[in-house]
Amino acid sequence: MSGLRGNSPADDTTIVRCENLVHVFGVPGSEVAALSGVDFTVRSGEMVALLGPSGAGKSTLLWHLAGLLRPTAGTVDVNGHRLTGMSSSDLASFRLREIGVVLQNAGRNLLPYLSAIDNIAQVQAPVNRSAKSKRSRAFDLLDAVGIAEVAHRRAGRLSGGEQQRLALAVALANDPALLLADEPTSQLDPVSAASVVELIRAANADLGTTVVVVTHDSTVGAALGRTVTIRDGRRSLPIIAAAR
Numbered sequence: 001m002s003g004l005r006g007n008s009p010a011d012d013t014t015i016v017r018c019e020n021l022v023h024v025f026g027v028p029g030s031e032v033a034a035l036s037g038v039d040f041t042v043r044s045g046e047m048v049a050l051l052g053p054s055g056a057g058k059s060t061l062l063w064h065l066a067g068l069l070r071p072t073a074g075t076v077d078v079n080g081h082r083l084t085g086m087s088s089s090d091l092a093s094f095r096l097r098e099i100g101v102v103l104q105n106a107g108r109n110l111l112p113y114l115s116a117i118d119n120i121a122q123v124q125a126p127v128n129r130s131a132k133s134k135r136s137r138a139f140d141l142l143d144a145v146g147i148a149e150v151a152h153r154r155a156g157r158l159s160g161g162e163q164q165r166l167a168l169a170v171a172l173a174n175d176p177a178l179l180l181a182d183e184p185t186s187q188l189d190p191v192s193a194a195s196v197v198e199l200i201r202a203a204n205a206d207l208g209t210t211v212v213v214v215t216h217d218s219t220v221g222a223a224l225g226r227t228v229t230i231r232d233g234r235r236s237l238p239i240i241a242a243a244r
Ligand code: ADP
Pocket: 025, 026, 032, 033, 034, 052, 053, 054, 055, 056, 057, 058, 059, 060, 061, 235
């Protein structure tokens, strides 16, 4: 089993808590243990950068925090809810209201036939705002990520970098308690990457959004608060270690 060192203990302010999280992909005879007993805790209001080599299990862990995978063993709690026992529909509505997710492949976060602005407007469906204020919020977010000029272009027609920025705007649309982003700057030039990091930091500072970002970019890691590294000594036995 993998061990966790130096992580913060759970308390009243814990927003994310994984205990002995195991995820095995595949079928009997050809299993891959992507997570082999991970313990991971994030306090409310923290910004955590998740680092580690390719294949270490970073994306798998993020999917679990978003309630997008069912663990082979172990538990995941987010904002006081045990995701492990929730129905798929309860998970979907919980995610829409409380978690903003940017998956690694930016296009997967978007509805390709809707315009950029409509992608942000439709995700606000559960929020009690007028249609007008939803669109104005959508414009503000497009402006903040620097793609206001493509507001009416279909998401599927945007470049990879524009899709990545739109995905972050969608993830922030409902002021989530927890923002999860997987390599959110991987397709961006340094200036655009810096503006994305600024937007994430502003959500954290202004709204108290807790942030977990998977990144290879050391400048992104340095701009966040705490660094957690997942290591995969052997592919089937990743070890997670935390350092302040
Ligand atoms: P990272 O994001 O750190 O690069 P991943 O979480 O994507 O790592 O993958 C961890 C391990 O699990 C890798 O060995 C990967 O090949 C494997 N894996 C990920 N997704 C699947 C899947 N859907 N089916 C089978 N194996 C998978």
